[in-house]
Amino acid sequence: MNQDLSAAEILWMCLMGGLLVQMLFALWNAACLPKIYSFRKSSITPPDTLVSVLIPARNERLHIEECLESVLASHTKGFRMEVLVLDDRSEDETAALVQAIADRDPRVRLLYGTDLPAGWMGKSHACHRLVQEARGEWFMFVDADVRVMPDAIRQTVAAGSAQGGGLVTGFPYQVVKTWMEKLVVPMMMFTIISHLPIFMIRRSANPMFVAATGAFLLIHRTSYEASGGHAAIQGHLVDDMSLAKAVKRAGHPVMLADVHDVTSTRMYQNGEEVWNGYKKNMYEGMGRRDVLLLGTMLMYSVMYIVPPLGLVVGLLTGNATSILYGFTGTLLGIAVKRVSDHVGGQPWWLSLLQPISMACVIAIGMASWQAGRSGKGYVWKGRRYS
Template identity: 35%
Template sequence: MTAVLALVVAVAALTAHTWVNATRWLRRPDAGPVEVTEPVAVLLPLRDEADRVEPCLRALLAQRGVPGLRIVVLDDGSTDGTADVVRAVAGDDPRLTLLTGVAPPPGWLGKPHACWQLATRTDPGATVLAFVDADVVLTPYAVAAAVTELRAARAALLSPYPRILVRGVADRLVQPLLQWLWLTFLPLRAMERSPRPSLAAAGGQFLVVDRAGYLRAGGHAAVADKVLEDIELARAVKRSGGRIALADGAELAACRMYESWPQLRDGYTKSLWAAFGHPVAAAAVVTVLLLLYTAPPLVAVGLAPTAPLVSMVALIAYLLGVAGRVVSARATGGRAWPDALAHPVSVVVLGWLTLRSYHLRKRRRLTWRGRPVS
């Protein structure tokens, strides 16, 4: 009974932390209408995105409230006609420039190199750089709202986390963990105030940076070989003396990250080893997550016939974990019901993906978009 009560206390504390983060400390930019006067460059790296880049491009071209907007697109060695799609959508719009990327040199991974090319080849007069991924669709005032929030936070880097679109079972099990993890385990107020690089989070789908602060941190050149270049860039900003901030971007952007289970599986596999670091640390974190969120329903069911009181306490721990997922979903525009009820299964899938990530990395078999990542 003592161990189960300890689980209840621990899960209750974490769920309370999720609620405090979501209701008090999570920034929520005004979705508009809002206007900024400083010049902004939106930077879009593309590699084989012909089948899904059009909605992203049309949303960028429809941005309002940014009179000094420039859109710079980099075709990073695509072989599927991505550049042709960009030209067809952009037409003769003078705000959009299409660049042809060069292959990354030794020591560089593909995305950091593409982002660095964009940052160094865009209009030097732009005081803010907004990096956007091809699977992100922005609302009309998203860029203006994000820049406004960047300045209000007095930050060098703002990560307005998009609303993650989910469709299939795998999506609904895994994708909500992205927001849940940082809302549950990351103290948002301390992250903004503390200079410690270890207290950092960011999502590369939509990332807005003060150009001077970005360059002072070394830009993407400082994270050239990092799989999680977004988080590492946030850490580099902190090391250079800049502030970072997270925001709920559900009203600014929507993102459908993966179209299928194989894509989702391989996407997480390529990066989870980098998220956790040393295998021992990963094992410890996954074990704690399994104990806190997967063990309670198993105990509740297994001990119901013989120890109903212990079973009831374990059920409370499970329901508290579900409550944390509900809070996270509602705070970030996600789907709460009935998906949150499967939270223990989500944690198991995360554990398996983590194990797979370390296994394939050890055998040097991790790739993404045809390029090795480790």
């Protein structure tokens, strides 16, 4: 190595190498993500298979009608469908809107939530109640803010049939309107594409290799029962990940698929909801492991915040080394974000805001850690979770 290289230059070069490896991993990882439409020609057997679409709903008057209408418009050649909606003690018109649709379509049934038992999380209990009433061979969990294209459910059941049961899930296309949504929501896909080896989700029985979203999640009845279902994870705040891990522990397969072409959702309506939603999930999603969360936030700071800061400092001071490496590192970080945004169907220009997005994620991560460690807990949909 050139002896004229300073310690700072060596550190910069190591950082550039790490970012280059990260970009190459993201490209390879994205290529490993199976497309849900690739299973559309798979047969669903037997042809009279009943699929139970299960929708937990709490204060969802803004979403529930469009969600139900999109589900009911699904192509169901090769299977039958029932749709169960549980009104989880809503304080708005959710129940009335569902009942109006049920009155004109016999496939829809409205259930009513009860007081939350001790030790249960709200959504897990709602899903548990839905399963108790479901008659289907497959359970298709759909969040009330999700919209499905006509072939979405059929293609997902085909994928589940092709893998012989188990669980199939995928992240819907994220509709983002406010600036906080644009900056933070697509980072969910960034995390998966950047860090989780997707091919290991299907090939490894280790529950460490798993990703799931309860917004759009299909599970075979046998696999659900073998995993213990939501009763086995009743106290887990991040229920979707916990259920997927339980399925793997039971020896059943799990598939993460690309479903953004056939599903969409707007998870949050404003910046406050984005903050609270991610704050609720980040520390819990990492198993409340301080070292893992804080280590990840530190790694993000070094890899994605230091380069743009170095570029700014270099421009202000005229330091050519800082300008060169800061600019190169910033471009590599943007490139990684562009890969994940492409997978999620987001516009190309959003990746240019990657340093700001990362700063927001780090801030929410630290807030999540502080709330979890202090015992203050999290507030979501009018309920407080500790």
